[in-house]
Amino acid sequence: MSVTVPVGTEPGVPDRTRRVPAHDAPPEDPRQRRRNLLGRLDVKVSPYLYISPFFLVFAVVGLFPLIYTAYVSVHDWHLIGGQGEFVGVQNYLDVVQQPRFMTALRNTFSIFLLSSVPQVIAAIVIAAVLDANLRAKTFWRMGVLLPYVVAPVAVALIFSRLFADQAGMINSLLGTVGIGPIRWHADPLSSHVAIATMVNFRWTGYNALIFLAAMQAIPRDLYEASVIDGASRVRQFFSVTVPLLRPTVIFVVITSTIGGLQIFDEPRMFDQLGQGGADRQWMTVTMFLYELGWGAQKSFGRAAAVAWILFLIIVVIGLINFAITRRIASTAQPGSESRRRSRAAARSAARNIEKGGLR
Amino acid sequence: MSSVPMIAQTAGRGAARAAARKRNLGGAGVNRRPGWITYTLLGLVLAISAYPIYYAFLLASSDSATIAQNPVPSLIPGPNLFDNIGRVISSDIKFWEAVGNSIIVAVVTSVSVVFFATLAGFAFAKLRFRGRRPLLVFIIATMAVPAQLGIVPLFIVMSKLEWTGKLVAVIVPGLVTAFGVFWMSQYLEEALPYELIEAARVDGCSMIRTFWHVAIPAARPAAAMLALFTFVGSWTSFFWPFIVLGSTNPTLPVALQLLQASYFKDYALIMAGVVAATIPLILLFAVAGRQLVSGIMQGAVKG
Numbered sequence: 001m002s003v004t005v006p007v008g009t010e011p012g013v014p015d016r017t018r019r020v021p022a023h024d025a026p027p028e029d030p031r032q033r034r035r036n037l038l039g040r041l042d043v044k045v046s047p048y049l050y051i052s053p054f055f056l057v058f059a060v061v062g063l064f065p066l067i068y069t070a071y072v073s074v075h076d077w078h079l080i081g082g083q084g085e086f087v088g089v090q091n092y093l094d095v096v097q098q099p100r101f102m103t104a105l106r107n108t109f110s111i112f113l114l115s116s117v118p119q120v121i122a123a124i125v126i127a128a129v130l131d132a133n134l135r136a137k138t139f140w141r142m143g144v145l146l147p148y149v150v151a152p153v154a155v156a157l158i159f160s161r162l163f164a165d166q167a168g169m170i171n172s173l174l175g176t177v178g179i180g181p182i183r184w185h186a187d188p189l190s191s192h193v194a195i196a197t198m199v200n201f202r203w204t205g206y207n208a209l210i211f212l213a214a215m216q217a218i219p220r221d222l223y224e225a226s227v228i229d230g231a232s233r234v235r236q237f238f239s240v241t242v243p244l245l246r247p248t249v250i251f252v253v254i255t256s257t258i259g260g261l262q263i264f265d266e267p268r269m270f271d272q273l274g275q276g277g278a279d280r281q282w283m284t285v286t287m288f289l290y291e292l293g294w295g296a297q298k299s300f301g302r303a304a305a306v307a308w309i310l311f312l313i314i315v316v317i318g319l320i321n322f323a324i325t326r327r328i329a330s331t332a333q334p335g336s337e338s339r340r341r342s343r344a345a346a347r348s349a350a351r352n353i354e355k356g357g358l359r
Numbered sequence: 360m361s362s363v364p365m366i367a368q369t370a371g372r373g374a375a376r377a378a379a380r381k382r383n384l385g386g387a388g389v390n391r392r393p394g395w396i397t398y399t400l401l402g403l404v405l406a407i408s409a410y411p412i413y414y415a416f417l418l419a420s421s422d423s424a425t426i427a428q429n430p431v432p433s434l435i436p437g438p439n440l441f442d443n444i445g446r447v448i449s450s451d452i453k454f455w456e457a458v459g460n461s462i463i464v465a466v467v468t469s470v471s472v473v474f475f476a477t478l479a480g481f482a483f484a485k486l487r488f489r490g491r492r493p494l495l496v497f498i499i500a501t502m503a504v505p506a507q508l509g510i511v512p513l514f515i516v517m518s519k520l521e522w523t524g525k526l527v528a529v530i531v532p533g534l535v536t537a538f539g540v541f542w543m544s545q546y547l548e549e550a551l552p553y554e555l556i557e558a559a560r561v562d563g564c565s566m567i568r569t570f571w572h573v574a575i576p577a578a579r580p581a582a583a584m585l586a587l588f589t590f591v592g593s594w595t596s597f598f599w600p601f602i603v604l605g606s607t608n609p610t611l612p613v614a615l616q617l618l619q620a621s622y623f624k625d626y627a628l629i630m631a632g633v634v635a636a637t638i639p640l641i642l643l644f645a646v647a648g649r650q651l652v653s654g655i656m657q658g659a660v661k662g
Contacts, residue, residue, distance in 0.1 A: 053535060054537075058535060061506075062532075065511070069511055072511055072515070077536055134392075140405070142648040143409070146648075149643070151611070151612050152635070153412070154636060155631070161626055201411060209652060210655060211660075265597045269616060274616075289510075307511060359574070
């Protein structure tokens with residue numbers, strides 16, 4: 001005699017139920033039957049119970065606000081007065097026709113490009129330097145990550161002082177080599193460079209570690225083969241490392257697009273007024289959103305319209321990224337598939353060796 | 360014994376370890392130690408990483424007159440650090456309140472994110488239920504959604520609930536993260552063997568006891584990393600606390616913004632605020648930086 005104990009585990013694995021002798025109670029005992037029923041209910045319901053906290057909170061603070069933004073954006077809606085009339089696309093028209101919107105868009109893209117492109121290049125170079133048989137490896141890795149624990153607000157306060165137009169350290173150092181004082185706050189492009197520097201300071205090391213991990217997953221025999229073929233270290237870097245890093249580069253670019261286009265903290269703190277400069281020369285889209293909703297206009301309708309526009313921009317850029325990625329992937333060398341497979345094999349082999357060594 | 364690799368069986372464990380080391384460490388295919396150029400480059404990178412933080416410390420230990428005279432501060436700190444931090448504490452930015460608020464928010468969200476992420480991650484990694492795969496895909500997709508763009512309705516909700524200016528308005532949106540669920544399910548997939556779950560079930564554990572006694576101990580290393588990242592993220596976050604809390608009940612970044620807005624000429628004071636707000640995380644980094652590094656590197660290989 002036996003009862004079946006269901007074990008809620010991975011589907012596809014054959015015979016995940018186990019037969020256990022039930023010597024303590026015959027199945028016709030109602031207590032036992034109830035316990036079985038409860039047990040089965042436990043198995044059926046528990047998974048949903050365990051994932052429900054995430055979905056509940058996400059529905060309320062993530063999904064609902066995003067969708068409701070669209071609703072708010074087609075209404076007159078005041079910070080204090082609350083919901084007004086339905087106005088259709090009027091908020092969108094109001095926003096797009098404000099010259100500041102175009103300024104904000106320009107600034108956001110400019111800061112984004114100035115921060116993402118140099119950052120990815122610098123991070124790959126730093127990762128290549130870290131990917132060596134270093135002494136005190138952990139020390140150097142921690143060293144590049146240090147800026148990550150400084151809050152963006154603090155970073156912005158430090159750098160807005162370093163980049164001060166008058167009596168700032170960077171202008172003073174540039175002065176000693178004969179480069180005349182740069183108006184870091186007054187000039188649009190200079191201010192974008194300064195703000196992008198803050199972003200780069202905080203994130204380059206973080207991304208370098210991501211690239212380092214990807215580099216270490218490249219099988220070493222590829223390098224050995226390239227050495228036999230007579231490749232120099234520089235040639236190795238460009239012909240082996242960089243091509244195999246492509247998926248990681250795409251991952252980093254996509255995540256930094258999502259974050260970078262919403263940038264707020266650093267430009268908000270670049271001066272004490274927080275409006276993005278006298279001519280809004282470094283005001284970003286998110287700062288514009290804040291100004292519409294919580295600044296002088298107090299128009300939630302317009303702020304929501306900006307949020308929705310920015311969301312669409314991010315989606316479009318994400319799709320463009322995706323398309324470019326697909327294009328690159330399909331034009332890649334025919335050997336890339338087997339190479340990827342060999343890399344995965346090498347990685348799991350290395351992991352097995354490591355585990356065996358530790359055991 | 361079949362899981363012990365061949366080399367360990369034939370040549371002993373030490374040889375296996377040495378071989379593994381050789382295979383894992385070789386820099387760009389060459390096993391020799393790198394030369395001084397590499398270390399010089401790294402030293403430069405390290406200087407660029409550390410100098411701005413040291414610069415804040417130098418200004419925080421100086422005074423306004425000295426700062427105005429020397430755009431490039433002397434590398435030796437001045438004597439006024441504690442004076443300046445004292446002035447931050449007695450200024451009207453509610454410094455201690457901000458410290459307390461930051462600690463409460465960071466601790467509560469870290470604990471909650473780790474708990475709920477482990478719970479959901481356990482279900483996704485090891486339990487069988489209808490809709491498992493699409494729901495996991497949905498969670499991964501939400502990681503790409505810029506949640507910051509929902510702030511207008513979120514603010515409306517918070518004002519309806521009369522939560523504006525209260526910490527709960529910052530805590531509740533941070534209770535769970537999609538990244539956390541994804542991270543824990545990835546980890547538990549590999550780290551928690553089915554045999555352990557089955558053993559617990561056969562021994563008569565209910566699902567929740569199985570989770571408590573089997574999944575949580577297995578999840579500990581990844582949970583610690585997730586807690587660290589959540590803590591750092593919460594401590595440094597500005598946009599939403601700035602909007603919903605305002606100056607009445609600030610967290611530390613919001614207090615720093617107030618400090619800058621009201622004392623913008625007094626750089627010694629502002630930098631003292633920066634130093635005071637950053638020291639806790641620098642200490643955390645000194646203790647747990649190693650875990651942050653390996654967390655980022657593991658996430659990179661999997662993600």
